[in-house]
Structure formats: C-alpha cells, structure tokens
Amino acid sequence: MHHDTRTAIIEAAASLFSDLGYSAVSMRDVANKVGVTPANLYHHFKGKDELIREALAHVFTHKTASLEALLNVNQDADEKLEAFVHWLVHLLAEDKIFCRLLVRELTDGDAGRLEYLSKTVFERPFTLVRSLASTRVRDGEDDFLAAVSIIGVVLGQVQLGAIVRHLPGGCSDHLDPDVITRHVIAALRECFKTTSIKDA
Amino acid sequence: MHHDTRTAIIEAAASLFSDLGYSAVSMRDVANKVGVTPANLYHHFKGKDELIREALAHVFTHKTASLEALLNVNQDADEKLEAFVHWLVHLLAEDKIFCRLLVRELTDGDAGRLEYLSKTVFERPFTLVRSLASTRVRDGEDDFLAAVSIIGVVLGQVQLGAIVRHLPGGCSDHLDPDVITRHVIAALRECFKTTSIKDA
DNA sequence: GTCTATATTCCGATAGAC
DNA sequence: GTCTATCGGAATATAGAC
Structure with missing residues (x-):
C-alpha cells in the first residue's frame, strides 16, 4: 500500500x-x-x-496547487470567482481529513500553528479572492471582509451540513457539493452584481 | 462565587x-x-x-431566548434579519465558551448530540431565518440553503477570525463584532435586494 | 527498521472515613 | 457533601535485542 x-x-x-x-x-x-x-x-x-x-x-502542503492551474484558464473575473467557489466546496466536501483538520486548527491551533496554516492553506486563495472582490465591491465596502465572507460562507455551509438532516426542511440534496456550489455562486452573483469600480 | x-x-x-x-x-x-x-x-x-x-x-439551553424578545419588537422583515445578524455575531463573538463548544459539537458530535444541538440551539433561529429568507429569495432559489448561508457566513467570519491577523491586509478592525455585523448586513442587503415574491 | 519489555506518569473511577 | 487513599488500566516514552 x-x-x-x-x-x-x-x-x-x-x-x-x-x-x-x-x-x-x-x-x-x-x-x-x-x-x-x-x-x-x-x-x-x-x-x-x-x-x-x-x-x-x-x-496541508500543496493543497492550493490545483487552484493555481484552475484559475490560469478562466480569464473573466466572474468565472474565476465561480471556479474558486466550485474548487473550495468540492475540496472541503471531498477531502474530509483536510476539512476536519482545518477546522480543528482554526479552533485549537496555537499562534505558531495558525500562522503555518495561514501560509500553507489560506494565503494564496485569500489573496486571490480578495483581488477578485476588490474590483467589484461598492465604495465604502471592505474587500478584506468580502473575501473572508466568501470563504466563510463555504466553510459555514460545509460545517452546518452536520445538522442539515435535523433542521426542518433539510434533505440530502442540501449536502450535495454541486447543489451548494450553485447556491453560493447564485448568491454571490446577486451580492456583486452592482457596477464594478472598474467600469466606473 | x-x-x-x-x-x-x-x-x-x-x-x-x-x-x-x-x-x-x-x-x-x-x-x-x-x-x-x-x-x-x-x-x-x-x-x-x-x-x-x-x-x-x-x-446551550435557553441560548435563543433573548432572540425571541428581540424579534418581537422589530416588525419589518429587513430589520428582523439585520437584528438577527447583529444578535448572532455578538453571541458568537462574546460568548467564546458557547461558540467553541458549538464548533466542537458540529465537528465531533455523534448523532444523538447533533440532534440535541439542533433542537436546543439551531431550530428556532433557523426556522426564523428561513421564513425571513423565503419571502425574499428569487424564483428557483432554495430558502433552506439561503438560511444556512446566512448563519454560515457569520459562523465562518467568526472562525476565520483566528487567522485574520496572519492574512495580508488583516487588522484588528476585522475582528470587531460591530464591523463584521455591518459588513454582513450590507452584503445580505445586496444579496436580497431584488423584488420580493411578496411584491410580485 | 522493527521488535519485546518496561519505566513512569496520568487517567477514570471506587471504597470508606468524616 | 467532601475528603484521603487507592485500584486497575492506559498513556507517553525509553532501553536494548534482533
């Protein structure tokens, strides 16, 4: 083996x-x-x-390598953001070992381990999402918080998946990575559909 | 004591x-x-x-009691949703024991404990948020997933707060519950600003 | 590089005095 | 209701044979 x-x-x-x-x-x-x-x-x-x-x-090492290649193909910012959401949802949903260790470190990691986690896992995707968000958020909005929200809503969806079946109206469809991906992309499209700073 | x-x-x-x-x-x-x-x-x-x-x-018991009273005051759906976000952000940010035990149960809880967690903590707020979302989501969108995303984005923001200071551009402002609350409310307002089903 | 055997500390839990 | 004392087992870790 x-x-x-x-x-x-x-x-x-x-x-x-x-x-x-x-x-x-x-x-x-x-x-x-x-x-x-x-x-x-x-x-x-x-x-x-x-x-x-x-x-x-x-x-954790090299977990974001597949992301780099993915985003060099798509050129449009909208497509890149949607590709990122698809990538992150499937990563967290399919690699449970990675996902669970990630949450454990966010909860329990000491300062040193959290810094290591930030560099190896979050820094590249975060910088990327933040740059995608910065061209689209409205004046006065914080692109840093926007990036945290985009990553956070995916993380939250996956974590709350543990109790979906106990919530009224919950069914297995709501645990399907593709269903979650489509939902988050649609929500973000609404959130960011205002005229971009670039166009102004 | x-x-x-x-x-x-x-x-x-x-x-x-x-x-x-x-x-x-x-x-x-x-x-x-x-x-x-x-x-x-x-x-x-x-x-x-x-x-x-x-x-x-x-x-966990009676954690949602303060929410009930809070939402009986505000009448407008928008105000109720914003009041909910404010309540949840401050709850998770200020009661660290509650917040951390919550995440531990979502990660490690067995079936019985997850059901208990759902009933005592999530069921009431979730039903409420879902009803607020259901009048505002567009046709074809899933109000269940919308409610999960609203709760999830707050949960994600709080959890990612552990590494905010290690991410490029992060500062202590991004950990302020009031700043997070305003950001999430603004984002949701964009997300839900399309004509509601009620108005159609 | 993998094993047997063991040292030492710490764990959950109990018995019984006060 | 709280204590002292302790049991049996499991934990991390090491010594040394093969």
Whole structure:
C-alpha cells in the first residue's frame, strides 16, 4: 500500500486525528492502524507533538496547487470567482481529513500553528479572492471582509451540513457539493452584481 | 462565587472543554479548577460522559431566548434579519465558551448530540431565518440553503477570525463584532435586494 | 527498521472515613 | 457533601535485542 512505514504512519495519524482530535488518539491507536508496534513510531518521530506537526504538514502542503492551474484558464473575473467557489466546496466536501483538520486548527491551533496554516492553506486563495472582490465591491465596502465572507460562507455551509438532516426542511440534496456550489455562486452573483469600480 | 458546587463544576468543565476539548481535559483538571478533589466530581456526576452532557446542556439551553424578545419588537422583515445578524455575531463573538463548544459539537458530535444541538440551539433561529429568507429569495432559489448561508457566513467570519491577523491586509478592525455585523448586513442587503415574491 | 519489555506518569473511577 | 487513599488500566516514552 505504502512505500515506506513513515508515510503510512503519517497518513494513519492524519486520519485518526481528523476523526477524533489529537488528544483522543493515542500512539497505540496509530500504531495499531498501521500494523506496527508503538515503539516503532518513536523511531520515526521524536514524540506525539512531532507526529501531529508532520501529519498537518502532509495534509496541508500543496493543497492550493490545483487552484493555481484552475484559475490560469478562466480569464473573466466572474468565472474565476465561480471556479474558486466550485474548487473550495468540492475540496472541503471531498477531502474530509483536510476539512476536519482545518477546522480543528482554526479552533485549537496555537499562534505558531495558525500562522503555518495561514501560509500553507489560506494565503494564496485569500489573496486571490480578495483581488477578485476588490474590483467589484461598492465604495465604502471592505474587500478584506468580502473575501473572508466568501470563504466563510463555504466553510459555514460545509460545517452546518452536520445538522442539515435535523433542521426542518433539510434533505440530502442540501449536502450535495454541486447543489451548494450553485447556491453560493447564485448568491454571490446577486451580492456583486452592482457596477464594478472598474467600469466606473 | 457559586451557590452550589455542582454548578461550579459544570461551569469549570464547560470552560475547560471549550478551550481544550473533551478528551484533553481530565476530571482532575476540572476538580483543580473548582478547588475540590476529583472524588467529589463522582458524587455529583456518574462519570465524565455525564459531566460533558450536563456542561453542554448548561451552555446551550435557553441560548435563543433573548432572540425571541428581540424579534418581537422589530416588525419589518429587513430589520428582523439585520437584528438577527447583529444578535448572532455578538453571541458568537462574546460568548467564546458557547461558540467553541458549538464548533466542537458540529465537528465531533455523534448523532444523538447533533440532534440535541439542533433542537436546543439551531431550530428556532433557523426556522426564523428561513421564513425571513423565503419571502425574499428569487424564483428557483432554495430558502433552506439561503438560511444556512446566512448563519454560515457569520459562523465562518467568526472562525476565520483566528487567522485574520496572519492574512495580508488583516487588522484588528476585522475582528470587531460591530464591523463584521455591518459588513454582513450590507452584503445580505445586496444579496436580497431584488423584488420580493411578496411584491410580485 | 522493527521488535519485546518496561519505566513512569496520568487517567477514570471506587471504597470508606468524616 | 467532601475528603484521603487507592485500584486497575492506559498513556507517553525509553532501553536494548534482533
């Protein structure tokens, strides 16, 4: 399955950490999932903290690479924003390990880990969305907050998906990434349909 | 400080659980924070699971009570929606224990706890927001998803606040609940400014 | 590089005195 | 209702054989 034990450990740890949280997962749990002894983990990593950092790095690094290529194709700003929403919704909906570790870090990460998270995951997409928003927000509006809202509404949709089936009127359609994507794109189109600063 | 030890234990537990997560907090930690012995906790609660459930109930119950009164004053649908956004932003920004436990439950809660969370926290506000949205969304749009997006964008804004200072252009202004409230209200106004179904 | 075996600390939980 | 004392087990981590 894996070329080396070290990678297998990291991927097993990432999966368990995303499901249960760091402190709920023991080194024994990770070792059992890989099929090695707990002592083996301490040959590859100094301790649990290092394993957590390596697992985060493995899951977060290069996550935005596919975004770069995607946005070099579409030229129109509207199309780029819609392509971004599609990309983000599907990323969060389909890579649950990434999504859950992301939320855990936003909630629990210390200053150092949050800065690492910002650089490796958020900085590129955020800068991009902010530049797309800045040409379209109305005077007096904050393009920084607009970018946070665009990313935030997708994040919120995915997180609230956990209780959709318990809310009145909720059905499985509301968990479909394509349905969510279309909804968010339509909402943003309304939100940004005023004359852009560029046209003024 | 507290009338009874039981309440003190519950509040100390809620605070620690929200900061560190359930499994990272031991019964000893809670006991030390209260100033009693660990054995005392087992006189008031059957075990850690019961303490977790009681802490959640203490933090989540009656959280939406203030919303009811608030919305009986304002009559206009626009004003009600804006009052809701103001209420939710300030609730999530100012009651960090509530906010963090909420996110933890959305991420980690089992089916039973998620249903409990839905009923005690989300059902009333969600139904309300959905009814406000349903009169204003355009034909073909889903008022359920619109309500999820309205709640979701606020939740996303608050969660992404953890990394705002690490993002290019971020400053403390973007963490101010009043600034976030104004931004979200302005964005929703754009989003919903098309002719309502009512007017058609 | 992986194992067996173990040291040490901490955990949840209980018994019983006061 | 709160305490002291403690049990059995599980946690992180290490030592050393293979």
